[in-house]
């Protein structure tokens with residue numbers, strides 16, 4: 001399996017600010033990589049460097065076999081980029097939007113190509129609807145259709161499902177998996193943990209620094225955290241009682257269930273047994289949200305030192 005993206009030590013500055021710091025990232029062809037991290041961490045900037053819209057200040061690499069610095073035009077041609085605030089022509093129909101873009105791309109057999117992406121995105125029934133009248137979920141699909149018109153091998157999607165309802169997001173992700181199965185590589189930024197869990201691989205960027213990359217089980221295992229799921233009466237009381245106690249790092253409430261996380265081998269379990277005498281608890285896998293909070297805390301502590 002070849003790598004669609006293989007970049008090393010990319011750096012980007014805006015004025016004096018170091019926005020992307022030494023970014024090294026590898027993504028295999030046909031895989032979906034989730035790009036996560038707090039707002040303003042440099043995800044969009046990184047995406048723009050990968051598709052040749054921004055030149056890195058230093059670093060090397062290739063996308064789709066083309067050199068990132070010397071051959072960015074070839075990368076651009078084979079990449080579909082869906083921006084955070086994608087624009088469509090509200091007063092044109094779905095089909096007319098795509099026809100117009102196909103013309104901009106100078107695509108041959110544009111009518112057939114538009115038919116194909118309409119079909120692929122499940123938009124055929126809505127092709128004559130005005131784009132401005134589509135719901136959020138259908139607008140995202142139209143934006144994805146637009147990004148796919150020129151048959152890209154790489155898709156860079158910047159928060160494509162922000163503000164979209166869960167059902168539409170699920171359908172959108174079903175399409176992403178179909179595209180990956182066809183060999184299209186996808187880098188998608190998101191703040192949703194359920195979406196992160198749907199990815200083959202994750203990259204977690206924090207204030208320009210890549211803190212973790214790899215598949216989910218290996219990212220979780222590397223952090224050496226242990227989590228207990230706790231049930232019982234007065235869970236709210238237990239949550240408040242445990243806060244700040246020895247071995248307690250993260251407390252996450254999910255309705256009437258409390259997740260308690262601490263370092264592996266730490267005194268978390270003893271603390272829990274002491275305070276939660278009347279509660280039931282079982283060991284569960286640590287959630288991604290806690291893993292990312294942990295990475296962020298560790299990073300901020302190091303920065304303070």
Ligand SMILES: Nc1ncnc2c1ncn2[C@@H]1O[C@H](COP(=O)(O)OP(=O)(O)OP(=O)(O)O)[C@@H](O)[C@H]1O
Pocket residue numbers: 014015019037038039040041042043044045046
């Ligand atoms: N063209 C620019 N000129 C100057 N500063 C910029 C420019 N583009 C982005 N920045 C700054 O770089 C930092 C990283 O921005 P970026 O949009 O890459 O982060 P992000 O992780 O994608 O954020 P979000 O999750 O909010 O979309 C921010 O502080 C932003 O203000």
